[in-house]
Amino acid sequence: MAQPLLFTPLTIRSVTMRNRIWVAPLCQYTITAKDGVVGDWHLVHLGSMAAGGAGLVIAEATGVSPEGRISDEDTGIWNDAQVSAWTRVVDFLHEQGAAAGIQLAHAGRKASVWPEWGYDKHGTMAIADGGWQTIGPSNIPFGEYSAPVAATVDDIEKIVTDFTDAAVRSIAAGFDVLELHAAHGYLLHQFLSPLSNVRTDEYGGPLENRARLLLRIVTAIRAAVGDQVPLFVRFSATDYAEGGWDQEQTATVAGWARDAGADFFDISTGGNILGVKMSVGPGYQVPFAAFVGSTAAVDVSAVGLITEAEQAEQIVASGQADAVMMGREMMRDPHFALRAAHELGAEIDYWPKQYLRARWR
Ligand SMILES: Cc1cc2nc3c(=O)[nH]c(=O)nc-3n(C[C@H](O)[C@H](O)[C@H](O)COP(=O)(O)O)c2cc1C
Numbered sequence: 607m608a609q610p611l612l613f614t615p616l617t618i619r620s621v622t623m624r625n626r627i628w629v630a631p632l633c634q635y636t637i638t639a640k641d642g643v644v645g646d647w648h649l650v651h652l653g654s655m656a657a658g659g660a661g662l663v664i665a666e667a668t669g670v671s672p673e674g675r676i677s678d679e680d681t682g683i684w685n686d687a688q689v690s691a692w693t694r695v696v697d698f699l700h701e702q703g704a705a706a707g708i709q710l711a712h713a714g715r716k717a718s719v720w721p722e723w724g725y726d727k728h729g730t731m732a733i734a735d736g737g738w739q740t741i742g743p744s745n746i747p748f749g750e751y752s753a754p755v756a757a758t759v760d761d762i763e764k765i766v767t768d769f770t771d772a773a774v775r776s777i778a779a780g781f782d783v784l785e786l787h788a789a790h791g792y793l794l795h796q797f798l799s800p801l802s803n804v805r806t807d808e809y810g811g812p813l814e815n816r817a818r819l820l821l822r823i824v825t826a827i828r829a830a831v832g833d834q835v836p837l838f839v840r841f842s843a844t845d846y847a848e849g850g851w852d853q854e855q856t857a858t859v860a861g862w863a864r865d866a867g868a869d870f871f872d873i874s875t876g877g878n879i880l881g882v883k884m885s886v887g888p889g890y891q892v893p894f895a896a897f898v899g900s901t902a903a904v905d906v907s908a909v910g911l912i913t914e915a916e917q918a919e920q921i922v923a924s925g926q927a928d929a930v931m932m933g934r935e936m937m938r939d940p941h942f943a944l945r946a947a948h949e950l951g952a953e954i955d956y957w958p959k960q961y962l963r964a965r966w967r
Pocket residue numbers: 630631632633634666667709787789790840874909910911912931932933934935
């Protein structure tokens with residue numbers, strides 16, 4: 607029987623992913639020391655998915671600077687202590703045969719919030735409680751969050767430098783794949799969307815201006831890390847709101863980002879505007895990935911309620927996406943890829959030897 611496409615390796619620049627079942631970035635809000643340094647939880651959380659056969663494991667939205675974190679319990683990649691701690695995790699992912707990715711993030715107007723769990727408070731964390739003043743493209747708040755201050759040109763230069771330095775540090779930590787978080791209403795998405803960006807300078811207005819920050823970061827990172835490193839961008843393909851960011855703009859900017867040095871586009875949706883209507887069901891974001899992939903002629907992954915082996919195989923075999931990203935199903939079943947190989951009849955040589963006696967026959 608032919609190998610299912612889901613279990614066919616995919617090579618991007620110098621990195622080969624052993625299959626197309628990839629772990630989506632998943633914030634854990636777990637760094638209670640508030641220093642951004644990962645520990646045992648991340649080793650086990652990400653490590654189990656690598657042992658479970660995933661082709662690529664992308665670590666959560668990781669702050670490129672302290673003020674770029676969503677909460678003060680997020681992971682970070684702005685100093686050497688963080689690099690050493692990540693190296694321990696990355697080495698284990700490699701030992702298990704998975705490629706290791708990291709999502710580089712700045713939360714912009716959605717920064718300085720209470721961690722999603724562990725506290726009975728939600729929304730903006732006040733400065734008195736340890737929060738900080740947020741920045742965004744414009745001083746438009748997200749829902750009930752505190753209003754950001756509009757980024758100055760100096761702030762923008764620092765953001766470009768922070769992302770670039772974080773990329774270099776990620777490579778020093780051993781990561782194979784870099785992903786820029788330009789989705790879910792975080793800073794780069796805020797710049798892209800006309801609903802959160804009403805600037806009148808070269809970073810606001812026409813699409814090429816709203817895309818300028820993202821494209822500058824892609825260009826700077828490509829120059830800094832060389833031509834061997836795969837660079838992904840995660841987009842929200844729509845704001846689900848009249849006059850907002852949409853899939854046509856996403857496809858155009860994906861093409862520009864590819865020309866600037868990005869390789870692969872991880873297509874999600876939403877997160878920039880509160881209270882919008884979206885219809886959520888199995889594979890609900892796959893059509894957005896297919897649209898961006900075919901319109902811009904770029905490689906894409908699909909994400910969102912992909913939970914079954916057959917479903918994942920169908921998404922890649924039909925050409926709607928080149929790979930699938932999975933979040934919640936991976937948390938329920940970190941060994942999903944091993945199970946999927948069994949269900950689809952794929953031949954794989956990466957069952958962990960310690961678990962061989964548990965193989966389905
Ligand atoms: C606990 C949790 C944390 C998440 N953290 C991130 C994140 O750090 N970065 C990101 O781009 N998306 C994040 N997401 C979204 C997931 O990557 C994914 O796109 C979403 O959960 C839909 O896929 P799924 O149905 O397979 O879970 C998170 C989702 C969950 C449930």
